[in-house]
């Protein structure tokens with residue numbers, strides 16, 4: 014792979030994680046448990062949409078084929094999206110979405126930290142901007158996880174089940190594929206094994222405060238990074254791409 | 266504390282408030298006439314307080330319910346830029362709601378009470394949000410017409426005699442006029458687009474024009490609260506005056522878009538320099554206000570579901586906060 018192609022694919026994959034998670038969060042608008050959370054959710058999803066725009070625009074530049082952010086977001090087939098399975102999981106109840114945010118953001122913040130030190134300036138600049146936002150998101154999702162875990166009996170039971178359900182989607186975050194290897198070799202990209210160790214430590218600390226046990230290591234789902242998604246993904250894309258697909262070539 | 270005083274009065278308990286003497290009422294009116302701002306801790310007639318609570322909480326509810334028709338297109342916004350703009354707008358509306366609930370709370374009513382009244386159907390909100398958003402163009406029409414009408418209503422409220430409300434309105438108006446411009450720009454893009462897009466824009470105007478005019482409320486002759494609100498300088502212009510202003514500003518904007526306003530009898534009166542329009546279907550207005558609009562039940566059901574689904578979450582947050590407080594007290 015040429016170095017431009019590596020950067021384009023890597024930036025596009027980062028964009029997919031941000032967009033698909035942002036899209037899931039957008040579904041929660043006007044459905045939050047309180048008004049303050051309504052604002053936080055809108056604010057954070059806007060951050061993710063903003064990050065996706067930066068990643069896609071950069072991917073388009075590196076690719077050099079004239080694709081812009083909207084071509085990446087709206088006009089690719091499902092297999093071209095390389096986001097983690099975790100971020101496409103449906104919102105479920107508030108415990109489910111909180112755990113999804115927490116597990117992802119715990120990983121993403123470490124990934125971004127590493128990316129601020131990568132040798133490609135384009136990626137490192139975006140990472141430096143994104144990390145400020147995501148640190149704040151992670152603080153928020155961690156606080157909610159603790160409240161739910163150490164709240165009532167009911168909330169503890171619910172969030173424990175969410176954690177057990179979603180844990181299987183964490184393995185993929187740490188399994189390097191060719192693109193990860195190349196990013197690391199050529200651009201001093203993230204070392205996923207190191208990130209996994211840090212992630213386990215950080216997650217364990219928050220779970221302890223939330224009086225939740227770390228789930229046993231179980232069978233791990235994978236495929237998102239290769240474009241093999243869950244059944245949920247097709248519906249998410251159908252909804253998101255609807256206008257672009259229904260009116261090809263129109264300007265909005 | 267007037268919070269407790271209000272509760273007692275509301276529950277029919279002994280009314281410990283001083284009787285409102287003529288002298289107090291005169292002094293209050295003199296302050297209003299001198300354009301002084303009334304602040305939360307100042308003495309005010311009970312009817313003034315109640316009028317403001319009703320108006321500000323209705324406004325807050327409207328911001329919150331208003332997130333739904335626009336939220337309806339968030340997942341389907343056609344470009345990343347439009348998605349970001351719409352999301353920022355919806356976030357602003359949530360902020361307006363929060364800000365307005367806080368302004369109402371200065372008058373001695375809690376947010377829980379106000380939200381309770383919304384969920385029970387006792388409190389009203391703007392009729393416009395009971396109309397569906399059926400196409401992407403509706404998002405443009407809402408920004409242009411609904412935020413546009415809201416600004417007409419709210420600019421005079423920036424000078425409202427009640428300080429906290431007037432300050433809230435100054436902040437809110439800035440954002441609403443931003444929304445209005447973005448909505449108009451969206452319409453302009455559609456109108457310069459394909460025939461299908463232009464038809465979409467015309468259809469949105471057709472559906473939102475009359476409901477937007479209804480946002481200003483009943484005709485002056487039929488408006489029950491107006492005279493006293495004017496005297497108290499809560500209101501500065503009558504419903505019909507504001508509606509006329511809106512029409513005068515908006516019709517040329519529609520012409521610039523190349524769209525036709527769905528009123529065959531609309532004409533510009535050179536003598537008065539105002540547009541004359543057909544009668545508004547007041548039956549529709551009163552139907553929608555009293556619960557029989559296309560989306561009333563859907564909007565409230567969604568609000569109630571969010572509230573009910575969130576009950577265990579709020580309970581957990583309270584339980585956790587209590588545990589922390591107890592642990593700190595013990596330490």
Ligand SMILES: [Fe+2]
Pocket residue numbers: 328357358361437441
């Ligand atoms: Fe607003």
Ligand SMILES: [Fe+2]
Pocket residue numbers: 328361415437441
């Ligand atoms: Fe408003």
Ligand SMILES: [Fe+2]
Pocket residue numbers: 358412440441444
């Ligand atoms: Fe607005």
